[in-house]
Amino acid sequence: MHVTPNTVPETAPAGIRHTARDVPFGTTSGTVAAASFRAEPASSGGHAADALSHEARPLPAGQPINPEAVISVRGLRKSFGRKEILHGLDFDIPANSICGLLGRNGAGKTTALSILSGQDRATQGEVSVMGREPFEDVETASHLCFARENQKYPESFKAGHVLKSAPWFFESWDQDFAERLVRMFRLPVETKIQKLSRGQLSSVAIVVGLASRAPLTFFDEPYLGLDATARQLFYDVMLQDYLEHPRTIVMSTHLIDEAADLLEKVLVIDDGRILMDADADSARSAAFSLSGPAAAVGQLTEGRSVLHSRRIGGLSSVTLAGQPDAGLAAAAAEQHLEIGPVGLQDLVAAIGSRPTDTVGENAAETPKESR
Numbered sequence: 001m002h003v004t005p006n007t008v009p010e011t012a013p014a015g016i017r018h019t020a021r022d023v024p025f026g027t028t029s030g031t032v033a034a035a036s037f038r039a040e041p042a043s044s045g046g047h048a049a050d051a052l053s054h055e056a057r058p059l060p061a062g063q064p065i066n067p068e069a070v071i072s073v074r075g076l077r078k079s080f081g082r083k084e085i086l087h088g089l090d091f092d093i094p095a096n097s098i099c100g101l102l103g104r105n106g107a108g109k110t111t112a113l114s115i116l117s118g119q120d121r122a123t124q125g126e127v128s129v130m131g132r133e134p135f136e137d138v139e140t141a142s143h144l145c146f147a148r149e150n151q152k153y154p155e156s157f158k159a160g161h162v163l164k165s166a167p168w169f170f171e172s173w174d175q176d177f178a179e180r181l182v183r184m185f186r187l188p189v190e191t192k193i194q195k196l197s198r199g200q201l202s203s204v205a206i207v208v209g210l211a212s213r214a215p216l217t218f219f220d221e222p223y224l225g226l227d228a229t230a231r232q233l234f235y236d237v238m239l240q241d242y243l244e245h246p247r248t249i250v251m252s253t254h255l256i257d258e259a260a261d262l263l264e265k266v267l268v269i270d271d272g273r274i275l276m277d278a279d280a281d282s283a284r285s286a287a288f289s290l291s292g293p294a295a296a297v298g299q300l301t302e303g304r305s306v307l308h309s310r311r312i313g314g315l316s317s318v319t320l321a322g323q324p325d326a327g328l329a330a331a332a333a334e335q336h337l338e339i340g341p342v343g344l345q346d347l348v349a350a351i352g353s354r355p356t357d358t359v360g361e362n363a364a365e366t367p368k369e370s371r
């Protein structure tokens with residue numbers, strides 16, 4: 001049985017009747033469907049990300065909604081007052097995948113997730129979630145869970161109340177799994193939500209997000225306040241449970257390297273724009289690094305797609321788009337320069353940062369950018 005938040009059954013324990021907005025579990029209520037608009041194409045502005053290979057670039061603007069994708073977004077814009085936060089996002093998320101929504105503070109990840117989960121309305125653009133416009137759509141809400149550490153609950157709620165009421169909201173809720181997760185994360189179920197630590201609040205979100213088994217689950221920075229052991233536990237349990245119960249999981253995170261092995265798709269967002277849209281394997285091979293004496297590195301990178309360069313004193317390290325060709329590899333070996341892989345975290349930092357960071361002397365001699 002699934003019951004939407006504003007139709008909590010008569011048997012619901014006292015204290016868990018909710019208003020439309022402050023409902024647990026990130027579900028929404030109401031029947032207002034947002035108008036959908038076709039947005040203007042976003043301007044790319046010649047970013048370092050433009051140098052990425054075709055497989056890693058954002059979707060071109062102007063394509064129709066993809067009916068095969070569980071989430072399909074076209075020209076999504078969001079403004080708060082006069083300030084535009086999302087500047088025309090285009091992306092698809094395939095069903096039964098784990099997608100990482102990666103980006104720096106303030107990039108727009110939570111704003112995007114709020115719109116995808118139907119809690120907020122797009123200012124412009126088309127948003128399709130499981131084939132429907134999600135804003136305050138009861139049908140969409142019945143299939144999704146938005147797990148986040150700052151979820152609002154009724155004042156008197158303890159973690160135990162959350163777990164008792166969750167089955168009314170999630171038709172695939174697994175109580176045994178929830179109880180196992182409570183033990184794993186050492187969640188004190190008799191403590192009021194308001195008294196929980198940040199890590200414990202994250203644990204509540206994780207328990208709900210995982211045990212809900214919602215066909216579409218959003219985790220918004222699920223690790224806030226968690227120690228390293230609990231974070232690893234979360235990644236392991238999520239992967240194991242996803243393999244046993246495939247569903248679509250979208251996770252926003254800054255801790256990219258920690259989560260990298262879980263991800264099948266990567267969306268990098270920066271300043272309200274998609275910088276990279278790739279399957280994880282393409283993302284992992286989207287760049288490599290070349291390091292060594294600055295003059296030699298500068299010479300070898302002349303005319304190549306440099307995503308980012310960093311110089312400390314006389315040494316330089318550059319991140320280059322693509323993979324090293326035989327000529328570059330041979331020249332690098334001859335000059336004792338080091339070629340190495342670039343982790344997802346470094347790649348995201350490279351495409352989301354200024355093209356050149358220079359520390360120390362000879363700032364004027366940093367390798368020339370050649371995008």
Ligand SMILES: Nc1ncnc2c1ncn2[C@@H]1O[C@H](COP(=O)(O)OP(=O)(O)OP(=O)(O)O)[C@@H](O)[C@H]1O
Pocket residue numbers: 080085103104105106107108109110111112
């Ligand atoms: N309700 C709001 N009113 C005005 N501005 C807002 C509102 N919500 C978010 N913003 C602004 O939108 C921008 C994006 O915020 P958002 O929370 O989506 O970023 P984020 O990528 O999730 O960041 P973080 O990783 O730090 O959580 C920020 O500049 C933020 O100040």
